[in-house]
Amino acid sequence: MRIMKYSLYPFIALLLAGGLTACNKDTSSTQNSDASTNTQAKVMNIGSDMTFPPFEYIENNQPSGFDIDLMNGILQQSSASANFIDTRFSNLIPGLEGKKFDAVISGMYITAERLKKVDMVPYFKSTESVTVLSNSNYKPKVRDDLCGKTIATQKGSLYPDQLNQISQESCLAKGKAAITVREFDTSPQAVQAVLAKAADAQYDDSSVARNTVKKLNGKVEITSTEPFFPFIGGIAVRKGDTVTYNLINDGLQKLKQSGEYDTLIQKYDLQAPTDEEIKIFMDQAKS
Template sequence: MRIVKSYLHPLLAFMLAAGLTACNKESASTENASSSGNTAETINIGSDMTFPPFEYMENNQPAGFDIDLMNAILKQSSATANFMDTRFSNLIPGLDGKKYDAVISGMYITQERLKKVDMIPYFKSTESVVVLTDSSYKPKVRDDLCGKTIATQKGSLYPDQLNQLSKESCLAKGKTAITVREFDTSPQAVQAVLAKAADAQYDDSSVARTTVKKLNGKVEITSTEPFFPFLGGIAVRKGDTTTYNRINEGLQKLKQSGEYDALIKKYDLQAPTEEEIKKLMN
């Protein structure tokens, strides 16, 4: 695990410990799972529990926007979620291998992923750059990343995006390339910034805002450019129309009842419009 332990901040240690504790468990049952022997159908859900506000461990239980949303979705069809923690790069292979029935983990919808799985859009976002608050380095746009070491999450699209930015905004203009450092989890990437082993972190904007709050202002978001706007989606194995319809229909019911909007507001996220869904899905 690539992490500089000697500089571990207490709040960050809590975040890391939560994720690592979850990693050692084969699965984590949700709080609303039946304790009375109820035979309600259980749906196995893969997720990387180190990505607040989407998913994380709290008091040894899965918590976050994705957890609350999936619990509410499955409740519409009297089913129960069994959340199974793993690292992000293992999620789609695990879904393909039938370890999970579905995956919800702040995952981008991309054409490449749509060739492997079906995805149901449920939020929109972009990326942000996080730096130490007391640093003189205050990157605002993509060109400001040239020649710097940027930490990000392994297995996500972020390394590819940074390499694309490096090629188009740095090398093509005669500037020094971006050095991309990949870490297994988002908290580990933040730790690299705290330890001054990286100049900045590149992450989902919602996650970056949560990081700033949890670290009490030790880091800040300085970027002003929306790098790669995207839709996030719930992944279902191709051909599994039963699970796809169960989740999609449950999500639509939550939108109609107002519960979806309440969760979006609670976790400070953004809901895509139908027009944005049609545009970005195409």
């Protein structure tokens, strides 16, 4: 997540601008390299959807946010550097598999399905929240409150599947109306749907939702009280790429030991999982 000061409409225009791209360093020569080449060259191509504050976003034409600061810190531990490449979320894992990226950091949940395709280094924990217009009479708190409503969320994430699961288990199974799920390429576009009253609410990561409330100066608010689907997020590397995995994992552990990791967690209002939480979560995801 970091606080950028601008009014409602410039904020939306900035985040929704189609030209959002990371300022990549020499992408023409490095973008299609594989991990081993980039490790040797001390430059690694990192995929990220930079429309997801506070994790990653563009500020002053530069990649910014928790994930950006964290990955820069991780790579500095081995004298490497990052070439961040802005890509929509649904294309991140395919891009990693296709060797467009050496790693992906983008507020990505660790799931059993993703672990079949990539390896992931755990680094934060969170859950989901529901955001609505502050002046709306609709104030959803728990799953059942979403029934019969139109909920905006991000395409390519786990959120559409989660909402459909809620719709089946908490709505249809109880004789209530289904949730209408509207998917958007980015989180800011989903926010815009709520602002335009094209959706009743937005379903998103809790840290992202808190950031949205701050940026929009109270135009929207979080009303949900249920944690929904708690998770741990991870940095993705290609399946079996132990060189890159170890480089990132070792760098992360060094940041934790130095206290820099905790400083970033506090700066961006995020949550750090304990070693025990990571072990339990990863064992479950791999089983």
